[in-house]
Amino acid sequence: MAINVKVLDRPIADTSYLRATVKGMALTLKHLVDPHKVTVQYPEEKWTLSPRWRGTHRMLTTEDGTAKCVACGLCPTVCPANCIKLVPGEDEEGNRYPLVFEIDEFRCIFCGYCQEVCPEEAIHVGRHYENAEYSRDGFVYDLERLTAQTHPVCEMWDPADPKGE
Numbered sequence: 249m250a251i252n253v254k255v256l257d258r259p260i261a262d263t264s265y266l267r268a269t270v271k272g273m274a275l276t277l278k279h280l281v282d283p284h285k286v287t288v289q290y291p292e293e294k295w296t297l298s299p300r301w302r303g304t305h306r307m308l309t310t311e312d313g314t315a316k317c318v319a320c321g322l323c324p325t326v327c328p329a330n331c332i333k334l335v336p337g338e339d340e341e342g343n344r345y346p347l348v349f350e351i352d353e354f355r356c357i358f359c360g361y362c363q364e365v366c367p368e369e370a371i372h373v374g375r376h377y378e379n380a381e382y383s384r385d386g387f388v389y390d391l392e393r394l395t396a397q398t399h400p401v402c403e404m405w406d407p408a409d410p411k412g413e
């Protein structure tokens with residue numbers, strides 16, 4: 249049986265490792281002397297975050313320090329990452345409140361839907377990103393931890409102008 253051998257024409261300009269290396273080094277050197285390069289000496293220097301930055305969550309509280317959440321269930325329903333755990337409770341007067349409210353910041357995709365949908369302006373994504381942890385468990389923020397956050401909240405949705413008028 250005859251064997252057909254197909255010879256591929258590979259231009260040296262496309263396959264030369266030397267050429268690719270020189271090209272890469274040229275790009276690196278170009279950035280080295282670029283007066284407009286941006287280098288931040290983190291953590292001594294930090295970015296100024298956009299008012300619309302969506303990061304670590306924060307649960308706002310009423311004047312007496314309790315979470316504003318009324319356990320309506322909207323945020324866990326709308327959450328596309330399914331990373332909000334809510335167990336609702338109800339007091340003798342019929343007021344609902346969260347027995348358990350947890351957000352897994354590791355699974356969250358920071359879409360901000362929870363903030364947008366919350367009728368009580370309770371849960372917010374925040375202008376904060378320094379939330380590294382050594383274990384996945386550390387990324388699960390319970391109600392106590394969420395209410396203890398003090399960073400500014402995202403201005404994606406303006407509480408002073410809820411209808412955007």
Ligand code: SF4
Nearest residue numbers: 327356357359360362
């Ligand atoms: S920001 Fe989006 S993904 Fe994260 S908890 Fe809220 S709804 Fe879920």
Ligand code: SF4
Nearest residue numbers: 317318320321323366
């Ligand atoms: S949408 Fe707001 S009030 Fe409803 S469960 Fe979520 S945080 Fe609580």
